[in-house]
Amino acid sequence: MTATPARTSQTRVARKRLDALLREREADRGLLIAFEGPDGSGKTTQRKLFTRWLESQGHRVVTTKWASSPLVKPLLKVRKQARALSPEEFCLLQAADLRYRLEQEILPALWSGATVVADRYLFTSLARDAARGLDLDWMLHAYSPLFWPDLVLNFTVSLDTSTSRVASKHTPKYYDAGQDVTNLDDPIVSYRAFETRVMREYENLSLIFRFVAVDGERPIYEQHKRIRQLFQEGRRAAWGEWNVEALAEWMEWTGIHEADHGE
Amino acid sequence: MASRTEARPQLIALDGTRHADLRKAARDLRERLASHKIKSGVSWWDASGVFFEVGLGKKKHRAASPRTLLLLYAADLAFRLRWEIRPALASGQTVIAAPYLDTALAFGEACRLPRDWMASLFAFAPAPDARYVTRERGRASGWKANGREGFAEFVSTVVAGVAPSFDPSDARRRMIEHLETTARRQKSRTIT
Numbered sequence: 001m002t003a004t005p006a007r008t009s010q011t012r013v014a015r016k017r018l019d020a021l022l023r024e025r026e027a028d029r030g031l032l033i034a035f036e037g038p039d040g041s042g043k044t045t046q047r048k049l050f051t052r053w054l055e056s057q058g059h060r061v062v063t064t065k066w067a068s069s070p071l072v073k074p075l076l077k078v079r080k081q082a083r084a085l086s087p088e089e090f091c092l093l094q095a096a097d098l099r100y101r102l103e104q105e106i107l108p109a110l111w112s113g114a115t116v117v118a119d120r121y122l123f124t125s126l127a128r129d130a131a132r133g134l135d136l137d138w139m140l141h142a143y144s145p146l147f148w149p150d151l152v153l154n155f156t157v158s159l160d161t162s163t164s165r166v167a168s169k170h171t172p173k174y175y176d177a178g179q180d181v182t183n184l185d186d187p188i189v190s191y192r193a194f195e196t197r198v199m200r201e202y203e204n205l206s207l208i209f210r211f212v213a214v215d216g217e218r219p220i221y222e223q224h225k226r227i228r229q230l231f232q233e234g235r236r237a238a239w240g241e242w243n244v245e246a247l248a249e250w251m252e253w254t255g256i257h258e259a260d261h262g263e
Numbered sequence: 264m265a266s267r268t269e270a271r272p273q274l275i276a277l278d279g280t281r282h283a284d285l286r287k288a289a290r291d292l293r294e295r296l297a298s299h300k301i302k303s304g305v306s307w308w309d310a311s312g313v314f315f316e317v318g319l320g321k322k323k324h325r326a327a328s329p330r331t332l333l334l335l336y337a338a339d340l341a342f343r344l345r346w347e348i349r350p351a352l353a354s355g356q357t358v359i360a361a362p363y364l365d366t367a368l369a370f371g372e373a374c375r376l377p378r379d380w381m382a383s384l385f386a387f388a389p390a391p392d393a394r395y396v397t398r399e400r401g402r403a404s405g406w407k408a409n410g411r412e413g414f415a416e417f418v419s420t421v422v423a424g425v426a427p428s429f430d431p432s433d434a435r436r437r438m439i440e441h442l443e444t445t446a447r448r449q450k451s452r453t454i455t
Contacts, residue, residue, distance in 0.1 A: 070320065070321070070324035071317060071320065071324055071325065071326075071327055071331070074316060074320065075313055075316055075317075078316075086341060086342075086345055088338075088341040088387055089311075089338045089341045089342055089345075092334050092335075092337045092338035092341060093313075093334075093335075093338050095334050096327075096331050096334035096335050096338065099328065099330055099331045099334060100326075100327060100328075100331050103326075103328050103331070104326060138383065138386065138387075141380060141383035141384065142334065142337075142383075142384055144380060249328070249330065250328075252428070253328050253329075253425065253426045253428075253429075254425075254426070255426070255427045255428060
């Protein structure tokens with residue numbers, strides 16, 4: 001569909017103003033680092049170590065976790081307990097959760113110069129929901145405008161390692177085990193079947209979106225050193241073109257556009 | 264010859280900005296269908312309780328943008344299709360979906376959300392067999408309804424609490440314009 005001339009001209013003016021604001025903020029903006037990978041791959045352990053190290057280096061750090069927004073978390077919790085979610089509803093509620101956290105936590109933190117560490121990001125939903133049979137293109141649309149992390153660390157482990165680490169802590173829950181799609185009664189058997197699909201989807205996503213692989217089977221401190229190294233070697237780049245739409249929308253709704261313009 | 268009751272069940276979209284008008288229009292439509300011996304039921308917004316639960320949450324946690332609210336509406340619609348609309352159609356009942364897609368699209372349009380994003384988001388929802396829009400009352404007065412009453416009222420109340428630039432009355436005017444334009448294009452019938 002085509003935009004109206006008024007809308008196009010409005011957009012052009014807003015875009016110019018936005019580009020100027022983003023250039024001004026570029027040097028002070030924070031970085032978004034995403035920790036991704038299947039359950040039991042060691043993400044959370046490494047995220048905590050990395051966060052502590054960042055703080056020791058004087059960084060202000062904000063951590064954001066998957067499906068944790070005060071708006072959507074209670075909705076998901078009740079529906080998961082009732083086993084009432086279809087793959088579409090699950091995906092849409094998670095998309096609402098990420099959008100909310102982007103607008104309320106992630107973008108404000110990045111704008112203020114904090115480093116944001118995401119314990120799971122968009123790719124968790126893409127991998128799991130693709131494993132549930134949803135179309136990747138439709139999901140990417142639902143999540144758009146996408147906001148791309150500066151670094152995506154993808155923790156890889158074998159299916160056996162993932163299963164044994166998860167099973168040593170607790171029995172996987174209904175949706176974590178993918179029992180909604182495998183129709184298998186045994187949570188562990190279902191987890192293995194579902195996680196095989198999820199890992200395949202992570203591999204596909206990794207090729208498309210160029211994740212940086214971290215071998216989750218290596219000793220904990222070795223992984224941690226590699227993550228520090230990746231972070232230190234990472235070049236601070238300008239906010240990507242693909243992130244500008246998400247930023248523009250957030251700024252428009254929060255009024256930052258006007259506030260910063262008036263300063 | 265097949266009787267009217269054996270006719271293919273239909274999905275009827277009923278859209279409008281005020282819940283009170285939708286409620287009255289849905290009742291009138293059901294009576295009309297019943298007079299032709301057609302069994303019907305109504306699928307209301309928020310059958311899944313998503314918005315009700317959002318309304319129960321703390322006000323500071325309700326700071327959702329129009330895009331977030333449309334994602335929640337899409338989740339609710341997916342629920343309605345799965346548990347209400349498709350099963351009722353399969354059992355031979357005509358379903359009035361109040362509201363269906365056009366009210367949500369009108370809200371997105373009023374908030375200047377990209378049309379292609381909205382079209383893709385709702386691609387899972389089947390096109391209705393017939394479309395009705397309510398006659399919009401009280402245009403000049405903007406919103407007077409309880410913010411929890413209907414989708415358009417609820418989301419406008421939420422966004423007004425977040426976005427300093429959002430004027431609910433202006434948003435309603437733009438929603439009505441969009442609904443009327445869409446109704447003309449799709450030859451929807453107006454119901455009072």
